[in-house]
Amino acid sequence: MPSFDISRSRFRLADGHLIVLSELAAGNASPDEFAQAREELADCGLINEEGKLSPLLLPLMKTVLAPGVIITLEAAGRQGKLHHGMFIGDEHVVAHEAWPGAAEAEYSCVEPKMLVWKLADMVNLQQAPVARETAVPVVETTIGAVEAGLAVLERERAARAADEERETVHRALAAGGGPGEPSLTLLTDLISELRSSWRLTSAWQVRAQGREGTEARGFAVWDCGPLGYWLRELPTEPVPEERVVPGSPFRLVHVDARTIWTRITELLPGTDELRHAAGRAGAA
Template structure:
């Protein structure tokens, strides 16, 4: 069920609720197949009988419908995949965050000057965490080998002991013709300690159409952060093949902070793009 918190300008909404709100905000009737979602919005006091949106929703919906920059965050871990993101408009910034096992995501208004901090919080960036040293700072293998190792974490058979899990990962890497020693031992450890793998992508309308930037990271807990250099983001589908190269490089938290900051186009880029669109 949808709900909201006035004190913090945040809302819990499912995809169906957002579809209904988007259509109503645009002056269109809500789709018949989402009648239940509309009823739930009405029961929550977010939509009236005439289809008018609550004033509480206006900053959120204005930003979602006409963003200048869209940031997407796809995170994968032992609880499956979660999709988060951010809409950056002229006046407001709206973040949305999913929660494992629930249909609703939390939408909240973010102070524009705090959006980098918000993105860092979304990926659980820990500036002060102390990570163990590793034998190497670069891991090179193939996408096929990595997927074989990750499949152990997602398999139906539960591996109860940490040692058993590591052995299963190591065997999967060997069967997939993964890298030679000592890298498989390190890669086995990285997969076993993997808290989440995530990728951040920003997109906006530039001078030559849609422009995008992105990067991907493995958060391996006690083994630190690892930037995925290959394949680079954004990744075209044709490059996702088992034989494609895969490379991780260990980085500090401050490097990830810089990468998050660099995702955002500067004011000059957005102004030039807007001027170009206006002149077209």
């Protein structure tokens, strides 16, 4: 069910609710297949009987419908995949965060000066004590080998002890064409300690040589708990999934939290680029 919190300007909405709100905000009728979502929005007071949106929704919908910059965060862990993100408009910034097993995501207005802090919070960036030393700072293998190791985490985890799981990951990596030692043991440890793997991508409209186009930037990280953060250098982001095959090279590099913070800030366009993106959004 949708809900909202006036005190913190936040809303819990499922995809169907957002589709209905988007259509109504654009002056269109909501699709018949989302009649239940519309009824739920009316029941909680976010729209009235005529389909008019509550004034509380105006900053959110204005930004979601015409963002200058869109940031997406795809996170994967032992609880499955989650999609978070951010819409940056001319006047407002809206963040959305999913919750494991829940249909609704939380949409909230963010102070523009705090958006980097919000993104860091979304990826649970921690300035933790020094991570455990590793034998090698770089791990190189193939996508196919890594997927073979990660597949172990998705099978019967509840029935497997930690040591048994680690041994199974090690065998899967070796059988899948993983790297030689000591990288094989390190990659086994990284997968066994993996809290989440995530990738951040930003995109906005640009104009170059008289033509409109899209600028995109991104990077991906493994959060391996006591083994620290590992930047996924290959495949480079943003990369379409169809271009990634089992034989594609895969490389992880050990980095600290400060490096990740810097990479987050570099996702954002410069002042001139942001002004142009906001102008394009306003004209849309």
